[in-house]
Amino acid sequence: MSKLNSNDIAHLAGVSRSTVSRVINGYANVPEETRERVMKVIHENHYYPLISGRLLSGKSTKTLGLFWIGQPQLASDSLVSNYFMHIIDAAAQRGYLVLSSVIDNLTDKANVNHVRRIFMEGRIDAGIFVGENNNEPLVEELSSLGMTLGLFDYYHENEDVPGRITVNFERDSGEKAIDYLYSLGHRRIALIDGDFSRISCVHRHESYMRGFMKHNLPVQNKWIAAGGIVSQGGYEAAKRMLSACMDDLPTAICANNDAAAFGVYKACRELGLSIPGQISIIGHDGHERGLFTEPPLTTLAFDFRAMFASLVDRVVDTLEKKENVPQSVFLPSTLVERASCRRIDA
Amino acid sequence: MSKLNSNDIAHLAGVSRSTVSRVINGYANVPEETRERVMKVIHENHYYPLISGRLLSGKSTKTLGLFWIGQPQLASDSLVSNYFMHIIDAAAQRGYLVLSSVIDNLTDKANVNHVRRIFMEGRIDAGIFVGENNNEPLVEELSSLGMTLGLFDYYHENEDVPGRITVNFERDSGEKAIDYLYSLGHRRIALIDGDFSRISCVHRHESYMRGFMKHNLPVQNKWIAAGGIVSQGGYEAAKRMLSACMDDLPTAICANNDAAAFGVYKACRELGLSIPGQISIIGHDGHERGLFTEPPLTTLAFDFRAMFASLVDRVVDTLEKKENVPQSVFLPSTLVERASCRRIDA
DNA sequence: CTGAAAGCGCTTACAG
DNA sequence: CTGAAAGCGCTTACAG
16 A cells, blocks of 8 residues: 555545545534544544645745854854754744754855755745854845844844844843952953854943943953854963963953853963962853853853744744734843852952 | 746746756756756756755655654753754765754654654655664654664664664673773772663663673672663762662772763762762763863763764665665774773772 | 656635 | 635656
């Protein structure tokens, strides 16, 4: 017995394909008795309509594309790979499947074509982007083609581009870090900044600056270094920065994110600086590994599960033509106090 | 200008749809001049054939299903979520996309139907399973329906079921752990076993036993506990086991995997047992976090990237009707010596 | 080398 | 309430 199609089911149930289709799609105008008879045949034969037919006759794919843009380093970072789970989970809640691609970068034309192809071939109803640069041309292109897009950490002045859904880190978390360190008595605060092609890193830097301003703290260029968003970059930046000012050290360092903070730990260890004895460190993200470092890392944590749920839900709401779907959402950070920052006498 | 179809392209290029299709599918019998003319029109218009049409006319989806079965705890384990990246990467190398699902368990009928549906609807050419129990009925069912399946950590006596591709952990790694500890002088070795619904955990236990046998070490029931494969389980098992034999402690513990070993660390810390001073610990996997624990964890590491590449490659080879594709492959472990095992005087 | 035509498996106006 | 028919966008024997 080869695979049955809707015709076979129709014959077995003594109806036409039209009626089989109506039953499958839950149309109201089918009498209960007929519906049950057809359903019975469907179940008995493990019949599922092929999507190829459904798609061609205009049904949607019920599939979201997930485009993970980023360096291999990022991919091996345990925090970010959890994103996958969150997105797949959130999509499944809404009855959507997830078709995933990992893309090194979008400067390579072949990669851009790969993403474009997935949209144009009609494999997905919408796409979620994670790790893309702000103002990524491909994103703008797809947007202008009318695609529904879910963008993580993407910010655009013109927020009301139709079909463009974003989720972002709150913009004041840097200031919160400064507030916290200030309250512990710190006045000499250094910054390991992130990668300014990511809008969150720009916002975070600006937010730190507002914190400095608010508390009347001096902005010292020698205490500011760009480290990127992975551990190695944080390490290099901290090593460089600290080595250059061993005679005039800061008492605290704000790392753009936890991965970078782990690099800062390593730099401090190599320079013989104790944490938090000589240097307090605060990160951003809420990376699981921060629980296990020595000392455990104090950080401004984000609820990534909630962030992705928000993103996916609003993308699906948009696909389903809901009204008044918020296009732009910022999620707040929470201070998680562990042991990497100490109170000092100012 | 709404979306073009192959007819539009044909008109623009002054040929028939047949020829457009021949060009797209790389048929040999199209003169170079025609091919170029058609290609030009295709590129100029960013034309991509819709998969709906292609599928219906018999083309394959070029998509692999990925079914991730497992507890939420596992999902948040940083090691395993990296699996995603490996699988997506390996598939992309071969021109395949990956449609992913995360499934709590396969005892729930709705979950089973969800998986079955993805196969039956013709969304995928083959499915990869990770985290499923050995002899999972759904796997057997899909197999008997003629589906091509890639199974991670799945072992079946009857290895030659067509279309069933497996990759497994080498079966002797437990013995290697015992050999290593023995060479350091350990004679009193405890076991924190895994979850015996996973075949690798069964094999590993048997392998430890062979190691005990080989070196003539006594098998002490009080030094053997089942801990599962996540950190919490390892913690509980070790706590229980060690508390019960504080007057007659082992000198070393083999943890079924690194996650469980991290739990064993915690138990030792709570019981005031120093690592490796009083207890040496060895894990399995090569979990990144083991680099950062205090002390760094000695372990038998597996190359997960290679494991998944092997699995995906052989699945694709099977789909592409290659000859003599090995159905079952075991990948070796490598001893990664860090600082959690010490030499003792026997 | 190439076009006209059939066919893939659905869904959905349309007509009754 | 329901069936016959058209149509979705491709690919591929078939015929020339």
